[in-house]
Amino acid sequence: MTLVLLETQIASADSVIDFVSSIDSTYDIYEIHITNAHPAGADQEFQVQANAVGASGFNETVTSIFTNSYHNESGSSTDWTSSAGDSQGNGTAYQTMAQNVGDDADQSVSGILRIINPSSTTFATHCQYEGVHSQHNDYVMHIKLAMYFNITAAIDEFSFKFDGANIATGTFKLFGVGE
Numbered sequence: 001m002t003l004v005l006l007e008t009q010i011a012s013a014d015s016v017i018d019f020v021s022s023i024d025s026t027y028d029i030y031e032i033h034i035t036n037a038h039p040a041g042a043d044q045e046f047q048v049q050a051n052a053v054g055a056s057g058f059n060e061t062v063t064s065i066f067t068n069s070y071h072n073e074s075g076s077s078t079d080w081t082s083s084a085g086d087s088q089g090n091g092t093a094y095q096t097m098a099q100n101v102g103d104d105a106d107q108s109v110s111g112i113l114r115i116i117n118p119s120s121t122t123f124a125t126h127c128q129y130e131g132v133h134s135q136h137n138d139y140v141m142h143i144k145l146a147m148y149f150n151i152t153a154a155i156d157e158f159s160f161k162f163d164g165a166n167i168a169t170g171t172f173k174l175f176g177v178g179e
Contacts (some may be wrong), residue, residue: 037170102136
């Protein structure tokens with residue numbers, strides 16, 4: 001598979017990073033690569049939502065399962081869990097991608113959101129996210145998120161934000177996935 005870079009956005013004290021013009025029927029799969037998204041405040045949830053073609057408000061219906069494994073810096077706590085509180089069943093809220101992200105210099109979010117067949121008007125748009133982040137309490141988290149937008153309309157816009165602070169820094173790259 002070949003990645004074709006379509007758009008790059010560099011965060012600098014932005015409240016949101018939105019991709020609103022490059023997702024269409026050109027590719028069956030798109031990826032958004034997030035590198036070192038760093039919040040302007042501690043203990044932040046990093047989140048995503050989408051819009052169907054012609055819609056506004058970033059409030060599409062989401063069904064998701066959020067799982068994580070973690071390890072703290074002292075080595076005293078490790079585990080793997082699913083998080084019902086960060087999963088949605090036909091919810092319209094922004095979907096959590098990272099929990100309790102810290103604002104220390106060594107704390108940020110990095111990962112890849114894969115968007116599958118967003119131009120379909122027959123099937124729901126499925127997404128997979130895998131990423132890592134550092135929490136404010138010095139835990140490293142490995143996140144796996146599976147979700148779909150429970151509508152049969154094309155999805156053409158994605159929005160990323162922290163729930164209570166600006167995105168101080170970070171690089172967001174949108175790729176089309178070719179064969």
